[in-house]
Amino acid sequence: MKIIVCVKQVPDTNEVRINQETGTLIRDGVPSIINPDDKNAIEGALALKDIHGGHVTVLSMGPPQAKEALKEALAMGADEAVLLSDRAFAGSDTWATSTILAAAIEAIGGYDIIFCGRQAIDGDTAQVGPETAEFLNIPQVTYAKHIKAVGDRVQITRYTEYGDYVIEAKMPLLLTAIKELNEPRFPSVRGIFKAYSTDDVKVWTLDDLKIDMTQIGLKGSPTNVFRSFVPVKEKNSLIIEGQNGKEKAAALINKLTDLKLV
Amino acid sequence: MNFKLSDAHAMLQKVAREFAEKEVAPLAAELDLTGEFPRETFEKMAKCGFTGIGTPIEYGGSGADDLAKAVVVTEIARKCAATAATLSIHSIFPSVIMKFGTEEQKAKYLPLCADGGKLSAFALTEPNAGSDAGAVKTMAILEGDEYVLNGTKCFISGGGQAEYLIIFALTDPAKGLKGLSAIIVERGTPGFSIGKIEEKMGIRASETVELIFDNCRVPKENLVGKEGKGFNIAMTALDGARIGVAAQALGIAEEALDEAVKYMKERVQFGKPLTALQGLNWYIAEMATKVEAAKWMVYNAAFLKQSGQPFTKEAAMAKLYASETAMFVTNLSLQIHGGYGYMKDYPLERMLRDAKITEIYEGTSEIHKVVIARAVLG
Numbered sequence: 001m002k003i004i005v006c007v008k009q010v011p012d013t014n015e016v017r018i019n020q021e022t023g024t025l026i027r028d029g030v031p032s033i034i035n036p037d038d039k040n041a042i043e044g045a046l047a048l049k050d051i052h053g054g055h056v057t058v059l060s061m062g063p064p065q066a067k068e069a070l071k072e073a074l075a076m077g078a079d080e081a082v083l084l085s086d087r088a089f090a091g092s093d094t095w096a097t098s099t100i101l102a103a104a105i106e107a108i109g110g111y112d113i114i115f116c117g118r119q120a121i122d123g124d125t126a127q128v129g130p131e132t133a134e135f136l137n138i139p140q141v142t143y144a145k146h147i148k149a150v151g152d153r154v155q156i157t158r159y160t161e162y163g164d165y166v167i168e169a170k171m172p173l174l175l176t177a178i179k180e181l182n183e184p185r186f187p188s189v190r191g192i193f194k195a196y197s198t199d200d201v202k203v204w205t206l207d208d209l210k211i212d213m214t215q216i217g218l219k220g221s222p223t224n225v226f227r228s229f230v231p232v233k234e235k236n237s238l239i240i241e242g243q244n245g246k247e248k249a250a251a252l253i254n255k256l257t258d259l260k261l262v
Numbered sequence: 263m264n265f266k267l268s269d270a271h272a273m274l275q276k277v278a279r280e281f282a283e284k285e286v287a288p289l290a291a292e293l294d295l296t297g298e299f300p301r302e303t304f305e306k307m308a309k310c311g312f313t314g315i316g317t318p319i320e321y322g323g324s325g326a327d328d329l330a331k332a333v334v335v336t337e338i339a340r341k342c343a344a345t346a347a348t349l350s351i352h353s354i355f356p357s358v359i360m361k362f363g364t365e366e367q368k369a370k371y372l373p374l375c376a377d378g379g380k381l382s383a384f385a386l387t388e389p390n391a392g393s394d395a396g397a398v399k400t401m402a403i404l405e406g407d408e409y410v411l412n413g414t415k416c417f418i419s420g421g422g423q424a425e426y427l428i429i430f431a432l433t434d435p436a437k438g439l440k441g442l443s444a445i446i447v448e449r450g451t452p453g454f455s456i457g458k459i460e461e462k463m464g465i466r467a468s469e470t471v472e473l474i475f476d477n478c479r480v481p482k483e484n485l486v487g488k489e490g491k492g493f494n495i496a497m498t499a500l501d502g503a504r505i506g507v508a509a510q511a512l513g514i515a516e517e518a519l520d521e522a523v524k525y526m527k528e529r530v531q532f533g534k535p536l537t538a539l540q541g542l543n544w545y546i547a548e549m550a551t552k553v554e555a556a557k558w559m560v561y562n563a564a565f566l567k568q569s570g571q572p573f574t575k576e577a578a579m580a581k582l583y584a585s586e587t588a589m590f591v592t593n594l595s596l597q598i599h600g601g602y603g604y605m606k607d608y609p610l611e612r613m614l615r616d617a618k619i620t621e622i623y624e625g626t627s628e629i630h631k632v633v634i635a636r637a638v639l640g
Contacts, residue, residue, distance in 0.1 A: 189330065191311075
């Protein structure tokens with residue numbers, strides 16, 4: 001079974017602070033981690049490999065320091081790691097990112113399952129997984145909380161707020177993992193030292209991919225962020241005064257009538 | 263000169279910290295109350311390869327080095343000194359087998375101790391032989407193809423839980439210290455039983471017991487190294503083990519310092535956080551300086567050991583200094599916490615009790631001064 005896991009390196013939001021004036025993240029000194037849902041995706045892939053055998057490739061797009069996240073995935077037990085890093089990719093929104101990831105997945109080829117995390121804690125869009133599946137033109141099942149591979153098919157329990165769906169789909173397909181899927185394993189000591197003893201993270205640039213330049217980077221991104229800000233929490237409460245309950249109730253009715261709420 | 267952990271060691275530190283926060287911290291207070299041995303945590307540490315650090319990969323170990331071991335023990339000790347002690351003491355047996363054992367002993371025991379989840383122990387101390395290892399009375403007399411063990415060991419960490427133990431006994435009582443030998447005894451061997459289980463002040467979940475040998479017969483193949491080399495083996499093992507105790511002490515001290523910093527920022531008295539009080543800030547300065555010094559002493563001793571250089575003096579210095587630092591920092595951190603520090607709702611009183619043993623076991627502070635003075639004076 002050949003599995004590709006898409007992961008993103010994100011700032012550890014437990015330690016993130018916001019610059020109140022600019023509305024941007026203060027990233028100085030904030031440690032980077034593998035996006036939590038993506039860790040569940042890695043574990044999902046490794047667990048399938050434990051049962052069925054196979055090969056797990058981890059794939060990430062990001063600046064050179066995203067190598068750290070891929071090294072951690074290798075230490076957890078992934079077989080191969082590819083980092084997509086090029087100035088031309090900078091500023092990509094979810095559309096552009098999915099375009100690049102899909103091109104890289106096509107370049108790796110021969111896959112049975114693509115795993116993504118549900119969403120990244122820095123953007124929370126939950127779009128990159130589904131968009132990648134669309135670009136690859138393969139089935140997608142999101143919010144996977146249980147997975148079982150049977151023959152050339154995968155049975156997935158899909159978690160939604162309305163109830164669970166049990167879905168079967170034929171490979172190749174794309175799954176997005178949620179934290180309910182599993183408990184990610186810790187990287188082993190042996191895995192850590194092996195991951196750092198060789199420089200086995202492949203770095204691919206624009207030249208390694210077949211890609212339409214108009215669809216990627218800042219210029220190829222249909223989404224533009226005009227401003228980001230921290231919502232101001234306002235508490236406007238009104239205390240209804242009165243001698244007794246009856247008076248207070250009458251005052252409340254008057255107020256609601258004034259506000260045209262009743 | 264490069265005062266920085268390698269990328270691999272830094273990643274290991276991060277992973278060990280996550281492990282400690284997730285798997286160790288939630289149990290620490292309860293383990294301290296019950297004194298229950300953290301068997302499940304030990305098995306999880308085996309799965310991550312923590313128990314196999316230092317054992318070569320070809321024997322089922324994790325490979326890596328002494329600095330890796332020190333980094334992991336430190337991180338575990340931040341959250342639970344008893345669990346860290348279990349890990350650190352366990353690692354003595356495989357290191358002795360690796361250095362002095364036969365090929366058969368290595369093939370048999372190392373994979374089981376490395377990642378097989380089997381606990382091991384080291385038994386030197388006796389009621390009348392603490393710092394004075396020469397006063398050991400336990401005997402192991404060769405009869406045919408077997409050694410017959412008789413005697414009592416005391417204060418043996420993990421002895422009641424261990425699958426494999428290395429026992430120091432006299433194979434030639436007439437020769438005294440030169441008749442001391444190291445012998446492997448497996449749990450369940452007839453004639454070997456567990457005596458008193460000690461009630462301790464700290465590291466309560468690291469079970470400490472008495473071992474009784476009453477005509478306990480083990481095959482002569484269980485001899486480690488040569489007859490009469492026991493003292494040398496024990497001292498070599500303790501040199502390495504001291505780095506483990508120093509790492510435990512460092513972990514306790516680091517955590518106590520962090521707790522003090524956190525509390526001083528949160529706690530408001532006289533309308534201001536405690537950080538506004540210069541008297542307390544000076545405590546923090548002293549604590550942080552000692553923790554920093556202890557850290558580099560521990561790392562340096564580990565580095566010297568793994569690079570094959572003499573390290574006895576540096577390991578003794580690191581153990582002496584880190585354990586005194588653990589006592590100093592836990593005591594001041596508790597003081598900064600005031601009444602809350604004295605209560606069991608906060609971890610400080612446990613950490614102070616746990617810190618004390620680091621000044622005593624694997625050689626007292628006083629014995630370490632003897633070792634250091636001898637090395638310095640020549």
